[in-house]
Amino acid sequence: MTDFEDMLSEDDSALASSFDHAPLRLTVDLGAMADNWRDMAKRSGKARAAAVVKADAYGLGIEDAGQTFYRAGARDFFVATVSEGVTLRPYVPQARIFVLSGVWPGQEADVIGSDLVPVLASEEQLSHWTAVCAQGGEHPCALQVDTGFNRLGLTVDDALYLADDPCRPASFDPVLVLSHLACGDTPSAAMNRVQLESFQKVAAAYEGVESSLSASAGIFLGPEYHFDLTRPGIALYGGEAVNDAPNPMRPVATAEARIVMIREAGEGQTVSYGGTYQLKRASRLAIAAVGYADGYQRSLSGSGIPLREMGRGGAYGFVNGHKVPVAGRVTMDLTIFDVTDVPANAVRAGDYIELFGRNVPLDEVARSAGTIGYELLTSMGLRYERLVLEQA
Numbered sequence: 001m002t003d004f005e006d007m008l009s010e011d012d013s014a015l016a017s018s019f020d021h022a023p024l025r026l027t028v029d030l031g032a033m034a035d036n037w038r039d040m041a042k043r044s045g046k047a048r049a050a051a052v053v054k055a056d057a058y059g060l061g062i063e064d065a066g067q068t069f070y071r072a073g074a075r076d077f078f079v080a081t082v083s084e085g086v087t088l089r090p091y092v093p094q095a096r097i098f099v100l101s102g103v104w105p106g107q108e109a110d111v112i113g114s115d116l117v118p119v120l121a122s123e124e125q126l127s128h129w130t131a132v133c134a135q136g137g138e139h140p141c142a143l144q145v146d147t148g149f150n151r152l153g154l155t156v157d158d159a160l161y162l163a164d165d166p167c168r169p170a171s172f173d174p175v176l177v178l179s180h181l182a183c184g185d186t187p188s189a190a191m192n193r194v195q196l197e198s199f200q201k202v203a204a205a206y207e208g209v210e211s212s213l214s215a216s217a218g219i220f221l222g223p224e225y226h227f228d229l230t231r232p233g234i235a236l237y238g239g240e241a242v243n244d245a246p247n248p249m250r251p252v253a254t255a256e257a258r259i260v261m262i263r264e265a266g267e268g269q270t271v272s273y274g275g276t277y278q279l280k281r282a283s284r285l286a287i288a289a290v291g292y293a294d295g296y297q298r299s300l301s302g303s304g305i306p307l308r309e310m311g312r313g314g315a316y317g318f319v320n321g322h323k324v325p326v327a328g329r330v331t332m333d334l335t336i337f338d339v340t341d342v343p344a345n346a347v348r349a350g351d352y353i354e355l356f357g358r359n360v361p362l363d364e365v366a367r368s369a370g371t372i373g374y375e376l377l378t379s380m381g382l383r384y385e386r387l388v389l390e391q392a
């Protein structure tokens, strides 16, 4: 019997769900997500831990993530945009939702309707929002201060001036002041302390207003960095927050691609576009249903891309207990894995190759592509069939 006949008879006997036969699939473990939030809340010590759920909860689903963190105890959420906040609101009824990129004129009704808290980050946003409140009545806001990142936020000087400004509009009454670390993932970076000291001045000037400095990485820098509220994101989703340190978080996402076919290829033959990967021996190749259109980036290729010429290895997958390297270039819909070292009876068409998850750490794959776990998670595309494991 061929592998495919085998699969047909399996389908007869079992009630196969679309997940069971999907060419590309993603499992999201909400129990692990909840555990990761509780872990970050504990590491935040006296501070409250929020949950950052921007970009569809780092690609894993804002509805499920929002509910999961809310049930675990989170009452403060951060999104990037107003529309993300509107999507989130029904899942976290009593929570505060902060919008990190602020509000554009025209979005006021959504902000007020979904009770979102804009994080004001520039003079323009500040004057727009105070004008809105002067007309339409009080609505909470937060203030972002730039302590060295040079991204969003008022300068420290402007923020200090505003704190004591007698002409400050009565409608400007922030519920939170926040800043963001540039080098939180590198505990030895001198910049962390410089930003900490600047932010301490800001927090002191806004006495009585809650303050927040740290994302996932900053939480690991210790209690001085915690202030009143921490803002973990990547750690909740199992990603690495701190460089060159063991990752204590539970993996949340497992991505798997199905092997469409297995082929034999002779010594000296080449694999994939450009013929850049030459086989040094007679090989067995597994052709898997994932490509760069699914966020399995071309820079993960085993050869034929600039990163490989710099001497870094390509990515590997995991199948039935074996690590299998990517052979040649990743293509749009398909990736070729070298399964020569896997016993022939231990890998066949229809099996799934893990791309990242329990056996292949997300951040190890990311490093092969010269990127970070954040980018892999947020670029998975639309073709994954998803299975959400509910909390026990």
Ligand SMILES: *Cc1c(COP(=O)(O)O)cnc(C)c1O
Pocket (backbone or CB within 6 Å): 052, 054, 100, 180, 214, 215, 216, 217, 231, 232, 233, 234, 235
């Ligand atoms: C994305 C973001 C976070 C969360 O960062 P992680 O590194 O994922 O924990 C926190 N604060 C701000 C301002 C952000 O933009």
